[in-house]
Amino acid sequence: MTEFLQQLINGLALGAIYALIALGYTMVYGILRFINFAHGDVFMLGAFAGLFLTPVVQRFFPPQSYLGGIVVLLLAMAICAGLGILIEMLAYRPLRNRPKLTVLITAIGVSLFIEYTCQHRLVFGAAPRKFPDLIPVTTWNVDQLVISSTQVIVFVTTILLLIMLRFIVQKTRMGTAMRAVSFNEQAAALMGVNINSIISFTFGLGSALAAAGGILFAMSYSSIDPLMGVQTGLKAFVAAVVGGIGNLPGAALGGILIGVIETFAGGIPGLSNYRDGIAFTILIVVLIFRPTGLLSKPQVEKV
Amino acid sequence: MKSGAKRYLLLALLAAVVVSFFSAYFNRYYLGVTIDVGINIILAVSLNLINGHTGQFSLGHAGFMAVGGYIAAKFSLMLSPALPPWAQPLIFGAGLLLGGSVAALTGLAVGVPTLRLYGDYLAIVTLGFGEIIRVIFQTSETFGAATGLTGIPNWTNFGWAWGSAAICVFVVTCLVNSTYGRGFIAVNDDEIAASASGVNPVRYKVTAFVIGAFFAGIAGGLYAHHKSFLSPTGFDFMKSIDIVVMVILGGMGRTVGVIIAAILLTLLPEYLREFSDYRMILYALLIIIIMITRPQGLFTFGFKVRNSK
Numbered sequence: 051m052t053e054f055l056q057q058l059i060n061g062l063a064l065g066a067i068y069a070l071i072a073l074g075y076t077m078v079y080g081i082l083r084f085i086n087f088a089h090g091d092v093f094m095l096g097a098f099a100g101l102f103l104t105p106v107v108q109r110f111f112p113p114q115s116y117l118g119g120i121v122v123l124l125l126a127m128a129i130c131a132g133l134g135i136l137i138e139m140l141a142y143r144p145l146r147n148r149p150k151l152t153v154l155i156t157a158i159g160v161s162l163f164i165e166y167t168c169q170h171r172l173v174f175g176a177a178p179r180k181f182p183d184l185i186p187v188t189t190w191n192v193d194q195l196v197i198s199s200t201q202v203i204v205f206v207t208t209i210l211l212l213i214m215l216r217f218i219v220q221k222t223r224m225g226t227a228m229r230a231v232s233f234n235e236q237a238a239a240l241m242g243v244n245i246n247s248i249i250s251f252t253f254g255l256g257s258a259l260a261a262a263g264g265i266l267f268a269m270s271y272s273s274i275d276p277l278m279g280v281q282t283g284l285k286a287f288v289a290a291v292v293g294g295i296g297n298l299p300g301a302a303l304g305g306i307l308i309g310v311i312e313t314f315a316g317g318i319p320g321l322s323n324y325r326d327g328i329a330f331t332i333l334i335v336v337l338i339f340r341p342t343g344l345l346s347k348p349q350v351e352k353v
Numbered sequence: 354m355k356s357g358a359k360r361y362l363l364l365a366l367l368a369a370v371v372v373s374f375f376s377a378y379f380n381r382y383y384l385g386v387t388i389d390v391g392i393n394i395i396l397a398v399s400l401n402l403i404n405g406h407t408g409q410f411s412l413g414h415a416g417f418m419a420v421g422g423y424i425a426a427k428f429s430l431m432l433s434p435a436l437p438p439w440a441q442p443l444i445f446g447a448g449l450l451l452g453g454s455v456a457a458l459t460g461l462a463v464g465v466p467t468l469r470l471y472g473d474y475l476a477i478v479t480l481g482f483g484e485i486i487r488v489i490f491q492t493s494e495t496f497g498a499a500t501g502l503t504g505i506p507n508w509t510n511f512g513w514a515w516g517s518a519a520i521c522v523f524v525v526t527c528l529v530n531s532t533y534g535r536g537f538i539a540v541n542d543d544e545i546a547a548s549a550s551g552v553n554p555v556r557y558k559v560t561a562f563v564i565g566a567f568f569a570g571i572a573g574g575l576y577a578h579h580k581s582f583l584s585p586t587g588f589d590f591m592k593s594i595d596i597v598v599m600v601i602l603g604g605m606g607r608t609v610g611v612i613i614a615a616i617l618l619t620l621l622p623e624y625l626r627e628f629s630d631y632r633m634i635l636y637a638l639l640i641i642i643i644m645i646t647r648p649q650g651l652f653t654f655g656f657k658v659r660n661s662k
Contacts, residue, residue, distance in 0.1 A: 152648045159640030166633040327488035330481030
């Protein structure tokens with residue numbers, strides 16, 4: 051039982067990070083109907099932004115303080131929001147209204163470009179780097195359960211960001227416009243919604259969440275490299291599809307689900323080697339039975 | 354048209370076999386590169402049947418290649434010590450066919466449950482299958498787990514590689530130009546309209562998938578017996594992307610363009626060895642720029658207008 055709970059805690063911590071990244075995929079898909087393959091790389095850039103920001107921030111704030119950690123997190127989110135908007139403007143905007151496949155291939159190109167540029171020795175280099183401790187690391191033992199402060203921070207940050215996102219999408223004018231564009235782009239444009247700025251905002255918001263995910267991931271696993279976004283990004287995307295792409299609660303649910311199942315599979319001796327394949331197996335099983343994901347309604351394609 | 358194609362096929366096969374008889378006189382390095390070119394042509398042309406002609410975006414071609422490669426390599430590793438040398442081409446041929454068939458069966462297993470999905474969903478599912486296949490090979494002790502298979506007999510020569518490439522091009526071309534094969538293009542142009550006019554899209558998609566996977570498996574077998582070494586990391590997502598880039602550069606659904614792209618993209622890295630750090634960055638930029646300025650591919654000169662979704 052203790053082991054079950056322990057695995058559950060570890061799985062939830064991983065799942066929370068997947069959920070943060072999955073939200074970015076699902077938001078972009080909801081509005082532009084394409085997979086932003088480069089999203090996983092924005093997640094990686096967020097972690098590296100954290101790595102480079104930490105020494106700068108620690109000059110002004112005491113090292114390993116919560117305040118410093120929050121500042122690093124917010125700055126990295128802001129930087130990645132900018133990068134996300136930039137990527138959209140340079141690579142995806144010229145392709146608006148082109149066939150979906152063209153945009154998908156471009157997204158793969160953007161993703162490869164970021165990965166290989168960052169791997170170059172003049173940029174980050176291909177070797178893994180150690181992520182500094184942002185916050186005081188302590189572990190608590192509750193009834194033989196080990197809970198680290200990092201895990202608590204991951205939970206708290208994710209929940210706060212989810213509440214914030216829900217507030218933005220449901221209560222603000224920007225959020226209303228986002229939902230309108232996702233519902234019907236042309237009609238929204240006729241109602242005076244500036245499509246370009248809404249799409250930029252969506253990319254910025256999604257990228258900021260990915261950056262937060264990147265920093266939380268780096269805090270939990272303490273080693274980062276330019277290719278860390280590939281597997282994690284794919285799994286987060288799988289999470290978004292499993293939950294029903296375009297659906298925000300679905301993405302969060304899918305992320306938690308993938309994280310928990312993957313962690314449990316990692317604990318079972320014969321299955322642990324197949325860990326990396328688990329997310330995709332879940333994806334295929336879900337798609338066979340519910341082709342539109344767990345939380346979304348089936349749609350009929352019309353001519 | 355058809356008899357012409359057959360004549361070309363015979364000519365190509367003959368040329369491949371004749372050249373391979375004189376292969377001892379060629380520089381080993383150049384010969385190795387030309388074999389790579391042949392293998393990549395098979396991969397690109399077979400992926401083009403799936404991605405270009407039928408319009409389903411598959412990102413798991415390396416997975417099928419891995420299946421064919423591992424099965425064929427295991428087959429020759431098991432049989433080659435037991436049989437006399439003269440039986441070697443027989444074992445090799447049988448191993449290639451076996452690898453291709455198992456890859457085709459894998460394609461069927463992937464295709465039937467997932468090909469009801471569209472565009473991006475399909476892309477991600479095929480990607481997922483490719484990764485699952487890789488993880489299985491990486492874990493399976495029978496196939497050498499993470500270290501891979503070594504000591505595979507070095508049997509692939511010019512004749513095998515280019516002969517198979519010629520057959521692959523022939524089969525794909527004839528298939529697409531046949532009455533049956535028009536269905537692939539109908540599915541590509543508009544799936545819903547195609548199904549309304551009596552073409553069953555799932556059947557055509559699965560057929561394209563199975564045939565594409567079969568040839569990818571053959572290419573995998575040739576690759577295994579060319580490098581005499583297989584490792585699961587060689588068949589990851591990046592390998593699939595390499596093949597996809599050939600198809601995109603050549604122009605989706607343009608066999609000739611795809612062949613030119615496969616040749617160029619195999620030769621270019623050999624010439625640019627000292628710039629290998631920049632190779633993938635250039636690839637990536639190339640994809641983005643082509644998609645923005647010339648989405649129909651670099652080597653397409655016809656005026657076929659195709660409005661896919």
